[in-house]
Amino acid sequence: MKAIEASLIKTHKAAKALQAVSSKALQQLLMDMAAALEANQAKLLKANALDLARQTSGNPRNDRLLLNEQRIGSIAASMRKVAKLPDPTGEVLAERTLPNGIQLKKISVPLGVVGAIYESRPNVTFDIAALCLRSRNAAVLKGSSEAATTNALAVKILHGVLKAHHLPTALINLLPPDREVVQELFKATRYLDVLIPRGSDQLIQFVRSNSRVPVIETGAGVCHVYVEKKANLEKALAIIVNAKTSRPSVCNAADTILIDAPIAARLLEKLQPAFAAFEVEIFADPAAHRLLKGYPFLRKAAKADFGREFLSMKCAIKIVAGIDQALEHIDRYSTKHSEAIVSEDKKQCSRFIREVDAAAVYTNASTRFTDGEEFGLGAEIGISTQKLHARGPFALEKLVTEKWILQGDGQVR
Numbered sequence: 196m197k198a199i200e201a202s203l204i205k206t207h208k209a210a211k212a213l214q215a216v217s218s219k220a221l222q223q224l225l226m227d228m229a230a231a232l233e234a235n236q237a238k239l240l241k242a243n244a245l246d247l248a249r250q251t252s253g254n255p256r257n258d259r260l261l262l263n264e265q266r267i268g269s270i271a272a273s274m275r276k277v278a279k280l281p282d283p284t285g286e287v288l289a290e291r292t293l294p295n296g297i298q299l300k301k302i303s304v305p306l307g308v309v310g311a312i313y314e315s316r317p318n319v320t321f322d323i324a325a326l327c328l329r330s331r332n333a334a335v336l337k338g339s340s341e342a343a344t345t346n347a348l349a350v351k352i353l354h355g356v357l358k359a360h361h362l363p364t365a366l367i368n369l370l371p372p373d374r375e376v377v378q379e380l381f382k383a384t385r386y387l388d389v390l391i392p393r394g395s396d397q398l399i400q401f402v403r404s405n406s407r408v409p410v411i412e413t414g415a416g417v418c419h420v421y422v423e424k425k426a427n428l429e430k431a432l433a434i435i436v437n438a439k440t441s442r443p444s445v446c447n448a449a450d451t452i453l454i455d456a457p458i459a460a461r462l463l464e465k466l467q468p469a470f471a472a473f474e475v476e477i478f479a480d481p482a483a484h485r486l487l488k489g490y491p492f493l494r495k496a497a498k499a500d501f502g503r504e505f506l507s508m509k510c511a512i513k514i515v516a517g518i519d520q521a522l523e524h525i526d527r528y529s530t531k532h533s534e535a536i537v538s539e540d541k542k543q544c545s546r547f548i549r550e551v552d553a554a555a556v557y558t559n560a561s562t563r564f565t566d567g568e569e570f571g572l573g574a575e576i577g578i579s580t581q582k583l584h585a586r587g588p589f590a591l592e593k594l595v596t597e598k599w600i601l602q603g604d605g606q607v608r
Contacts, residue, residue, distance in 0.1 A: 199370060199371075199376055199379045202365070202368055202370070203308075203335065203386035203387070205363070205365040205368070206308055206333045206334075206335055206365045206368040206386065207385075207386040208365070209333055209363040209365040209366045210308050210331075210332065210333035210366070212366070213305070213328070213331040213332070213333070213362075213366065216331070218282040220360070221278075221282070221329055222278045222279065222329075224278075224357075224360050225275070225277060225278035225329060226274075226275060226278050227360070228352075228356045229272075229274040230271075231352050231353070231355060231356050232267060232270060232271045232321065232349075232352060233268070233271050235352050236264065236267050238348060239262060239267060239348060239349065240262060240264075240267075242344045242345045242348040243262040243317065243342075243345045245344045246260060246317075246342050246343065246344045247260060247261065249341070250341060255443065255508070256444055256506060258444040259314075259316045259444050259445075260315045260316065260317070260341055260342055262317055262318075262345065266318065269318075270318050270321045270322070273322065273568055273573060273574045274325045274574075276573040276574070277325045277326060277573035277574055277591060279573075282329070282330075282331075283303055283329075283591055283592050283594065283595045284303055284305055284330060285302060285303065286303040287300060287302055288302060288303060288597060289301040295603075295606050296603070297601050297606055298602040299600075300599070300600045300601075300602075301597055301598070301599050301600070302597070302598055302600060303595040303596070303597060303598075304597065304598045305330055305331040305595060305596075306330075306332050306594055306595065306596055307333070307388035308335060308386060308388050309323070309327050309335070309387075309388065309389055309391065309576075309594065310334075310335040310336075310383070310387045310390040310391065311334065311335070311336055311337065311390075311391045311392075311393060311576065312380065312390065312392045312393070312394070312398065313336075313337070313338055313339070313392070313393040314338075314339045314341070314393070314394030314395060314398060315339055315341050315342055315394070316393075317338075317342045317345040317349060319393060319576075320336060320338060320345075320349045320350065320369075322574040322576065323576055324336075324350075324353055324367050325573075325574060326573075326576060326590065326591050326594060327366075327367075327594065328367075329591055330591055330594035330595060333365070333367075333368070334367050334368065335368045335370065335380070335386075335387060336350070336368065337370045337376055337377060337380060338369070338372060339394075340372040340373075343372045346369060346372075350367055350369040353367050354367065377402075378405075380406070381402075381405050381406040381407055382407055382408075383408060384407050387408045388408075388409070389408065389409050389410070389411055390408040390409065391410070391412075391576055391589070392413065393576065393577040395415060395504075396414070396415035396504065396530070399414060399415060411579060411581070411584060411585060412579060412580060413576060413577025413578055413579055413580070413589060414532055414554075414578065414579065414581070415504050415530050415580075416445075416446035416447055416450070416504060416530060416562075416578065416580075417451070417502055417504050417528055417529060417532065418438070418446075418447060418448065418450055418451075418532055418533045418562045419449070419450070419451045419452070419453055419524075419525050419529065420435055420438055420449045420451075420452050420453070420535045420537065420562065421453040421518075421525070421534075421535065421536045421537070421547070422435070422452070422453065422454045422455065422462060422536075422538075423455055423518060423536055423537065423538035423540060423543050424455035424456075424458050424517070425540040425543070426455075426462075426537040426538050426539065427537075427539055428458065428461060428462050428465060429465075430537060430559060432465050432466060434535065434537055434559070434561050435449065435452055435469075435537075436466075436473075437561040437563060438561040439508075440470075440473045440475065440508065441561075442563070443505070443506065443508050443509075444506050445506075445563075446504070446532060446565075446578060447532065447533050447562050447563050447564070447565040447566065447578070448505075449535075449561075449562055450503060450504055450505050450511065451511040451512070451513065451524075451528065452512045453512075453513050453514075453515050453521045453524060454483070454512065454514055455514075455516075455518075455521075456514050456515065456516060456517075459482070459483065459486060459514045463483065463486045470490075471492070473508055474508055475492060475508045475509065475510060476494060476508060476510075477490060477492060477494065477509075477511075477512055478494045478495070478496040478497070478509065478510070478512070479493060479494070479495065479512045479513075480496050480513040480514060481495075482513075483512040483513060483514050484496075486514075487512075496511050496512075496513070501513065502527075502528040518546065522547070525551060526551075526552070529551075529552070529553060530580055531552055531554060531580045532553060532554055532555070532565065532578060532580050533553060533554065533555040533556075533562040533565040534553045534555075534556055534557070535556075535557035535558070535560065535561070536557070536559075537559055538559070544558040544559075554578060554579065554580050554587040555578075565587070565588070566578075566588065567588035567589075567590040570587075570588050572588050572590035573591060575588040575589055575590040576589045576590070579593075
């Protein structure tokens with residue numbers, strides 16, 4: 196692990212090189228990286244195919260690993276969006292003169308070196324690199340073995356652009372995928388300023404429990420859609436189907452559907468053919484199970500199914516007596532990621548917004564919009580479900596901290 200420490204030292208030193216680079220030059224750097232990504236599309240797809248070939252066929256999580264032409268195009272577009280965003284560093288956050296004449300100023304500055312531990316998704320390699328460089332941070336990346344070939348080529352491409360701009364390649368440091376490396380990162384308090392886990396709840400909790408480096412969590416999503424008795428059922432149907440089936444392997448997909456009892460029979464009658472078309476497996480509570488009798492992919496829900504992030508074409512359904520019971524259920528099982536209510540009752544919608552504790556709360560819309568790009572942030576490192584420093588899409592604007600500057604003329608205390 197001596198080699199790991201040596202590489203972290205290089206990245207720590209390299210981070211200082213970004214302070215002298217102009218905002219315009221950083222923008223061009225990211226534009227060139229996006230172009231290099233597109234120019235190397237064929238090579239990336241070939242590397243990604245090698246990673247996919249090592250996985251178990253039919254695993255729904257393979258969708259996270261998959262790259263295709265459309266996704267590469269989206270990654271490049273996202274990098275260009277990040278490039279065009281305002282520089283988040285150097286902003287004057289406060290300024291005043293103290294009674295003793297000292298000029299006091301608070302400005303935004305980079306975090307320094309951002310470490311990230313993530314699973315499967317190779318797009319995260321590009322997203323984190325772009326966000327860190329635009330905010331003048333160096334990046335230490337620890338991807339998973341599943342995406343090792345893709346990540347290695349991705350960073351090789353990015354290093355080529357850094358060299359062309361006469362910047363140290365250590366600004367983007369891809370560590371080996373070996374699990375032992377994680378333990379070294381946990382102890383690297385001299386070289387890492389923050390560590391961000393992105394992936395399963397198991398990964399996040401492991402990092403949180405073991406790291407000495409400050410951790411910003413990007414939480415797992417156990418997301419609920421609550422259909423209140425005054426909901427427009429056609430609207431509710433469209434929202435549920437989108438939230439569950441548009442991309443089930445991501446953290447903003449719906450996991451549990453809560454339905455008010457008076458409308459449950461009518462809504463579930465409409466939902467069955469829509470879900471059956473996608474072969475969605477339903478884990479239903481006793482009341483919902485009776486109403487869904489005959490649905491081909493029906494299971495009886497266990498208690499554990501109501502706090503479960505499925506990440507696949509599976510979901511839980513529960514019939515509730517009203518908003519009080521729905522709010523109680525969400526409070527018990529939510530991971531504070533994204534929660535939605537479908538209702539035409541403005542008073543109930545306002546109550547839901549007020550009482551639900553989550554990073555993103557929706558009325559009459561799919562939870563699938565919880566995403567940095569959808570929010571106009573360009574990209575994100577992940578969705579933070581904690582409350583300190585960042586909450587929701589953890590994007591460019593939050594990759595900074597503060598520095599106080601005091602300019603005096605001989606004052607002493």
